[in-house]
Amino acid sequence: MTSTIGTPSQDIVDNKIMSDLNTVCEKMDIIEGLLRPGGGNPVPSVRKDATVMSLIGFLEACAPRMVQLVEAAAQGFVSEPVLVKCLEVNDRLTKVMTDIDTVALTETPATTTVAAAPQPDVAEDLLFAESSTTCAPVAGKSGDLFDTEPLGGAPAPGVPASMSDDAFDSFFNERANAPS
Secondary structure (H helix, E strand, O other): OOOOOOOOOHHHHHHHHHHHHHHHHHHHHHHHHHHOOOOOOOOOOOOOOHHHHHHHHHHHHHHHHHHHHHHHHHOOOOOHHHHHHHHHHHHHHHHHHHHHHHHHHHOOOOOOOHHHOOOOOHHHHHOOOOOOOOOOOOOOOOOOOOOOOOEOOEOOOOOOOOOOHHHHHHHHHHHHHOOO
16 A cells, blocks of 8 residues: 655646746746836846846746756656646746846946037038137148147157158158059
């Protein structure tokens, strides 16, 4: 005579596993709702929002357990409907974790934005027009805007004053025009 005392029945095991799988699904629903808020609401930070971080921690802890559960279910320790549900939840968990990784990789710190900074007028800047936000270039020896000295005509620091731009230009031109 065999005793069934102390061994749970298959229904109790299946119900417990289904309850756990439903909890994992609820957490995935919550995190998906937070990551895709819609309606113009901002996505909370995956790295800074405490609620999101706790949900991610829960789901990360579930991932290896889901693998073990799928392996046990595949060996026949649970009923076929529970096996199917395990596979579905495991697939969805994998996709959700991939989505979380994608959001984490594409998340940028938005402490300051470029749009908030005043932008100079690009057309004025390109045309070298004088305005309150741009400086007029200092003309070089020939007065051409593109022939300017880096320090307004003064020699560059660390370069002997005897070495002029003409010497460099002729040295450079000799090397650039030399036959190969």
